Amino acid sequence: MEIPQALSDFSFVLVFLIGAALFALGPIILAHLIAPRSYGAARGDTYECGMAVIGSAWIQVAVIYYLFALLFLAFDVDVLFLFPVLLAYGKGYAWLDFVEITIFIGILSLVLVYAWRRGVFSWKRKQVTP
Numbered sequence: 001m002e003i004p005q006a007l008s009d010f011s012f013v014l015v016f017l018i019g020a021a022l023f024a025l026g027p028i029i030l031a032h033l034i035a036p037r038s039y040g041a042a043r044g045d046t047y048e049c050g051m052a053v054i055g056s057a058w059i060q061v062a063v064i065y066y067l068f069a070l071l072f073l074a075f076d077v078d079v080l081f082l083f084p085v086l087l088a089y090g091k092g093y094a095w096l097d098f099v100e101i102t103i104f105i106g107i108l109s110l111v112l113v114y115a116w117r118r119g120v121f122s123w124k125r126k127q128v129t130p
Contacts, residue, residue, distance in 0.1 A: 067120045071111075078108055 046053045
């Protein structure tokens with residue numbers, strides 16, 4: 001009896017799915033089998049970076065940190081945008097490309113100046129009461 005072509009093609013997919021499952025579940029099963037176990041009162045405690053937790057995780061963070069992070073993301077994405085533009089630079093109208101990139105970087109610089117004027121980069125220490 002001959003195996004149909006479609007079933008043969010799906011058998012390759014099945015082999016890859018089984019391989020992917022073994023690749024994903026293998027380390028988990030292996031770690032479960034050979035990892036050391038701990039029993040005791042500290043088993044359910046939160047463990048972060050080798051240090052005991054002090055206080056609650058629900059603290060107020062200044063908005064300035066979020067603004068700084070958003071500026072970082074904006075510039076990071078813009079730098080990623082510049083790579084393909086610079087690779088295509090000079091393949092046609094070189095002066096037009098130069099003007100467009102200069103305008104783009106100029107707008108980014110204005111954002112940086114605006115953030116600087118608004119005080120995003122001057123972090124004031126918060127008074128902590130014990």
